[in-house]
Amino acid sequence: MNPVVLTGVNKSYLLDAIGVPALHGIDLEVRPDRFTVLCGPSGSGKTTLLNLMGCIDRPDSGQIVVAGQAVASLSDDALSDFRARNFGFIFQNFNLIPVLTAFENVEYPLRLAGMAAAHRKQRVLEMLEAVGLGDRANHLPGQLSGGQRQRVAIARALAPAPQLVLADEPTANLDSHTGAAIIALMRRMQREQHLSVVFSSHDPHVLAEADDAVFIQDGAITAIERQENRAAAAS
Amino acid sequence: MRSLSIALRNLLRNRRRSLTTLLAMIVGALAILLFGGFSQSIKNGLETGFVRTSGHLQIQHRGYYLFGSGNPAAYGIRDYLRIIERVKRDPALGPMLTVVTPILQMGGIGGNFAAERSKTVFATGYIVGEQNLLHEWNDYRFPIKPRRSALTDSGPDAAVIGMGVARILELCAPLDIVDCPLPEDTSTRDGARMPADIAALAGHDQPAAHQGDTRIELLVATAQGLPNVGELHVLKAESLGIKELDDVYVAMHLANAQQLVFGREPHQATAIVLQLRHTGQIPAARAQLQRLLDREFADDKLEIQDFGTLNPTFGQTITFFDTVFTFIALLIGVIVLFTVGNTMSTAVVERTVEIGTLRAMGLRRGGIRSLFVFEGLILGAVGAVMGVLVAIVAAELINHGGVYWTPPGRVDRIPLTLYVWGETRSLVGCALGLILVATVSAWWPARRAARLNIVEALRHV
Numbered sequence: 001m002n003p004v005v006l007t008g009v010n011k012s013y014l015l016d017a018i019g020v021p022a023l024h025g026i027d028l029e030v031r032p033d034r035f036t037v038l039c040g041p042s043g044s045g046k047t048t049l050l051n052l053m054g055c056i057d058r059p060d061s062g063q064i065v066v067a068g069q070a071v072a073s074l075s076d077d078a079l080s081d082f083r084a085r086n087f088g089f090i091f092q093n094f095n096l097i098p099v100l101t102a103f104e105n106v107e108y109p110l111r112l113a114g115m116a117a118a119h120r121k122q123r124v125l126e127m128l129e130a131v132g133l134g135d136r137a138n139h140l141p142g143q144l145s146g147g148q149r150q151r152v153a154i155a156r157a158l159a160p161a162p163q164l165v166l167a168d169e170p171t172a173n174l175d176s177h178t179g180a181a182i183i184a185l186m187r188r189m190q191r192e193q194h195l196s197v198v199f200s201s202h203d204p205h206v207l208a209e210a211d212d213a214v215f216i217q218d219g220a221i222t223a224i225e226r227q228e229n230r231a232a233a234a235s
Numbered sequence: 236m237r238s239l240s241i242a243l244r245n246l247l248r249n250r251r252r253s254l255t256t257l258l259a260m261i262v263g264a265l266a267i268l269l270f271g272g273f274s275q276s277i278k279n280g281l282e283t284g285f286v287r288t289s290g291h292l293q294i295q296h297r298g299y300y301l302f303g304s305g306n307p308a309a310y311g312i313r314d315y316l317r318i319i320e321r322v323k324r325d326p327a328l329g330p331m332l333t334v335v336t337p338i339l340q341m342g343g344i345g346g347n348f349a350a351e352r353s354k355t356v357f358a359t360g361y362i363v364g365e366q367n368l369l370h371e372w373n374d375y376r377f378p379i380k381p382r383r384s385a386l387t388d389s390g391p392d393a394a395v396i397g398m399g400v401a402r403i404l405e406l407c408a409p410l411d412i413v414d415c416p417l418p419e420d421t422s423t424r425d426g427a428r429m430p431a432d433i434a435a436l437a438g439h440d441q442p443a444a445h446q447g448d449t450r451i452e453l454l455v456a457t458a459q460g461l462p463n464v465g466e467l468h469v470l471k472a473e474s475l476g477i478k479e480l481d482d483v484y485v486a487m488h489l490a491n492a493q494q495l496v497f498g499r500e501p502h503q504a505t506a507i508v509l510q511l512r513h514t515g516q517i518p519a520a521r522a523q524l525q526r527l528l529d530r531e532f533a534d535d536k537l538e539i540q541d542f543g544t545l546n547p548t549f550g551q552t553i554t555f556f557d558t559v560f561t562f563i564a565l566l567i568g569v570i571v572l573f574t575v576g577n578t579m580s581t582a583v584v585e586r587t588v589e590i591g592t593l594r595a596m597g598l599r600r601g602g603i604r605s606l607f608v609f610e611g612l613i614l615g616a617v618g619a620v621m622g623v624l625v626a627i628v629a630a631e632l633i634n635h636g637g638v639y640w641t642p643p644g645r646v647d648r649i650p651l652t653l654y655v656w657g658e659t660r661s662l663v664g665c666a667l668g669l670i671l672v673a674t675v676s677a678w679w680p681a682r683r684a685a686r687l688n689i690v691e692a693l694r695h696v
Contacts, residue, residue: 056595056689077599084597091693095592099244111237112597 001068003164003196004030004053009062011048022048023219026062030164030198034227035190037210038200045219046200047168053198054087054166055079067163084112088157090167094149096141102128102152103137106159113160127155131185147178151185158189165190165197171206183209238602242609245582252578257618259574260673263567264622264665265629270563271661272630272653274556279375279654280642282514285546287370287382290334290508291517292524293545294318297536299505300544307341307496308458311503314535319507321531327523331516333372336365337504339492343455345396345485347404349448354403358453358485360492363387369510378650384486385471391491394451394467397484401472409449410472453485458497465495476646517541552643564668571669572676575614579607579680590684591692600685607684611677615670622669623662630655
């Protein structure tokens with residue numbers, strides 16, 4: 001089952017009482033176990049598309065189906081629970097909770113997902129080890145470097161084993177070396193854990209890692225390159 | 236854990252802001268509790284004074300309170316001795332009582348034969364030993380010593396008069412009262428000159444007046460409606476703190492007062508004063524007393540007056556202080572409301588991205604609300620506890636700081652005592668009130684935080 005399917009999705013924002021179209025006519029199927037990259041220039045609608053996929057925003061029209069469930073009819077609380085069960089978010093600015101340690105930050109979504117305490121601890125330690133921060137579990141975000149913070153954010157997003165991981169330009173605030181390391185880490189974890197990841201970026205290095213690439217410009221999808229086509233083109 | 240723990244950590248993270256908010260709450264609690272303690276001091280002082288004077292309950296002849304003041308002949312209690320004995324023996328009332336004593340109050344004219352001065356007075360006859368017992372009541376440990384009646388161990392014709400009576404009857408010099416002026420214009424004396432017939436009656440058996448004489452004559456109406464004059468030996472003039480009282484007050488032995496009014500007739504009292512161990516016992520004691528009177532003394536046409544009715548000033552004063560206290564508490568409540576509300580609003584703005592992140596991860600709106608409400612709750616709880624502790628310490632410092640003052644209704648200076656420690660109701664009420672106000676004031680910003688649009692919150696810079 002595709003983790004997310006968008007059909008005829010339109011979205012506009014009000015800017016000084018004037019509707020500004022952000023996305024129009026979006027039809028997209030994100031396939032499972034793929035590293036999908038949303039590629040496009042700034043302002044093209046990548047973040048809006050990610051927000052709609054992640055159910056933190058609602059479309060003006062069209063349908064979004066996540067893990068086989070149409071989300072339009074869900075109440076706010078139901079949608080919150082749905083997000084806790086199905087999504088992992090990685091943000092450009094890491095967005096760690098500053099008063100929680102690395103361990104607690106990773107643990108937080110597991111609590112929201114209702115995981116038992118014993119399993120939580122084991123899972124958090126596994127995830128922190130996986131991102132190479134096993135020895136930083138008790139550090140607050142302020143005591144970590146940018147790269148380390150983003151690795152904690154990755155561990156946090158992946159810890160509940162979500163249907164879909166949504167990463168909004170997670171390397172934009174990192175230097176190129178650290179950014180490359182983060183991309184490599186995410187790619188490795190995506191493969192190892194058979195995750196579906198949607199990664200927005202206009203970085204060619206990210207695009208090079210993509211299984212599927214979705215090109216977006218001026219709020220519309222201009223091209224979709226699937227893994228099989230990309231492999232054929234490469235060979 | 237999470238909501239409470241995160242709330243606590245966020246408060247610690249913004250220490251300066253949290254401390255400023257706590258300081259406002261501590262000052263608020265301090266003001267409320269110290270004024271409450273002062274107000275309680277006034278209440279306790281007044282209550283102690285009134286209970287020592289008029290007791291908690293009085294048995295009176297029906298109508299005496301409204302129509303019979305100063306008219307013992309028409310409103311006397313004939314069986315007062317039997318009633319007192321019965322009240323003391325009552326198994327329900329007995330344990331509640333400290334003193335049961337009769338008094339006789341009457342209007343009359345006091346005259347200084349030597350100075351040819353007279354004055355309408357209100358005389359009270361009481362049993363000195365029992366009156367002294369009344370004055371030992373101190374249920375609130377108020378810092379005033381029991382006052383022994385100046386009539387203690389005095390002769391049967393002894394009397395104590397008010398400072399005003401002494402001044403008007405020109406007894407200041409014989410009584411060695413300082414700061415007691417004589418009227419400047421002696422021509423005005425005619426207005427207060429003793430009536431000739433009364434002077435004649437009073438002077439019927441009088442020896443010649445001489446300098447230093449502190450005798451006065453008291454003219455009263457007997458039970459038969461005839462005038463009767465008794466000679467009183469004034470031991471002392473007292474100030475009662477209220478000029479109107481000072482100008483009419485005469486106290487004397489009960490037996491002497493009864494002799495004046497009733498002569499050879501059976502002696503009566505105008506009231507039986509009942510003093511209880513605790514003021515809180517008034518309702519139970521009154522009910523039991525009413526049953527007793529209805530059952531055994533129905534023919535005597537008696538009624539019971541309680542402490543509040545006998546001393547309307549007490550109720551008025553307490554109402555005044557309660558009103559001021561309520562006003563101050565409300566004012567401080569509003570200040571705390573806005574202070575905590577402002578702190579929480581600032582926190583919401585600062586943590587907008589965090590709110591967006593938590594909501595994106597799946598925290599419900601209720602979870603976001605809890606975060607900020609818990610912050611208000613913690614601020615309220617810590618502020619209340621610290622405020623209460625600071626108020627207790629401040630009150631103890633003031634109480635032991637040697638500060639003296641003259642409370643309303645008193646003439647002597649007493650140590651300023653703020654009742655804070657041990658006033659469980661005030662302490663708990665203030666603490667719970669502050670916690671409630673802080674929590675409520677956090678509610679609105681918390682609600683606003685919970686309703687933030689996730690996308691806009693994540694975009695917040």
